[in-house]
Amino acid sequence: MSRETISEKRQVQFIKWTKPAAHQTLPQQVITFLRNELILGKHVDHISASLLIWMKTNKHEINEIVKLIDKYTVNSAKKDSDEQDASIRWLLGFIYQYGVGTDEDEIDAYDYYKESGNTYNYLGLYSLGRCYQTGYGAIKETDMAERFYRGSAAQGFTPAIYNLVDMYASEGDGEQAFMLLKQTADQGDSTALCKLSSWYSRRKGVAKSEAQAINCLVKAVDLGNPIAMCEFGVRLLYGQGVASDERRAISLLRLASVFEIDTAYENLGNCYERGIGTDVDLREAIEYYRLAFRTARNDTDKTRYSTAIASVKAKLRVRTPGNKEFQSIEWMQPVHTSQSTLVSLETIPFSLSNRLNLQHANINATSFTNTIPD
Known part of the structure; x- marks a missing residue:
């Protein structure tokens, strides 16, 4: 097993997306990376912390990113109307919310999210939904959060869909939450399949069914989902609902550990x-x-x-x-x-529609x- 540290592994990953591509500026590459991390189902605090760890050994690059973003925002000739500009404004909101390369600023973060959301940008709408759901930079208001999540979800942004599912479930509307989750899973979304497996296994909003839980999990594994690999690996390791297979279990756990x-x-x-x-x-x-x-x-x-x-x-x-x-x-x-x-x-290296996982821990x-x- 490699003795490579976590920060070194993250450094290798971030170097890949900070190298300018012929068709993307450096800020656009950062936006793409963060968007894909959210689509993977990762909690935003996980993502921001990864950026902070990377900054320890890549301060020059992150400073260059911030400079490029600031320069682009100031010089943009199509402010508030250009989709590219709206995404960069969302990124500025993210940077100010989590203090990436600058001091944290709740007001500036919310304002940039709002500017991005005003153009119906799916990232801006998603983050506005989070602001109103958690009371960050705005008064906590469930109806507003749902409105913005719906706007983002309508554009196919799955993180907004999962937050809607969680909201419905927490409000006691398990039937609507389950229907939305199953609809997404039926479209081949591996994160939805993982979450649905958990619902069947824990009898959450649906009749308990270990067979259905395992079926959803196997489908997610086939789609390359690392969380599914881990969960199914544990089942195989200890014979939980399936025949014990220690060799295959360890193989799946090793694949999951890469992530x-x-x-x-x-x-x-x-x-x-x-x-x-x-x-x-x-x-x-x-x-x-x-x-x-x-x-x-x-x-x-x-x-x-x-x-x-x-x-x-x-x-x-x-x-x-x-x-x-x-x-x-x-x-x-x-x-x-x-x-x-x-x-x-x-x-994880597979198509965006399947680059998803399970956890939405607070x-x-x-x-x-x-x-x-x-």
Whole structure:
């Protein structure tokens, strides 16, 4: 397994989309990347935190992006009417909301989102919906949030559809939420299939059906969805609703781990710790648990992974008493950070209609400032 760090992996990815293409300016490439991350189903706090991590080693590039965006916005001859300009204004809103290369500014973020939304830009409408849903930069107002989400969803932007599903479900309208979700899944949307699998499995708004849950999950796996790979891998590993197949389970978990999914790392760590489908390798187990810690989505998960690391290290010390090599391994030392270490999942190489996943966790990226356990 590669010892490549999370930030290094993110750096490689960001370098790819920051290289100017013949038909796109640098800001347009950033917009495309962020849009695709949202289509993947990633929470915006995950995405913004990824940008912040990348900035640690790529400050020059991010500053150039901000300069280009500012220059384009000031010099644009078609303000508020050009689709390209509207998307860049949305990006400025994103930059000000999450403090990417500048100070966070709630008012400026909302204003840029509004300018973008005024042109019926699907990204601007989506972010305005989030503003009104969460009360960011505006008074919290469900009706307004639904209105903007609908405008974005009407243009086929699936993140807006999922937020509508979540809104309907939270308001007690499970039937409407399920119908919208199933309609999207029937169109071959892998994120919808993953979410639908969860609904069938947890009896959420629909009669519980493990057969339907597994069927949806298998379809999402066939479409290349990394979350589905992780969830189906776990089922295969422990025989949950399907026949146990440890070899295939580990294969799927490894594929999912490429996209930095914490539960994939956790289960691989468990395999190496306990010798499930592979030989026992405590050092490898520790590294997987550390990667799970680095990509954890909340403090509860971070605590669980930290406990796992401590437990395996205790086992390793018992097996090799007085082993100085163990204490000197560089990759096992604490990683100190001055910013959030929260990382989003990687993008995955298949068509945009299927580049989707499951999670919509409510995450505050600024809370993830813990160092990795030593």
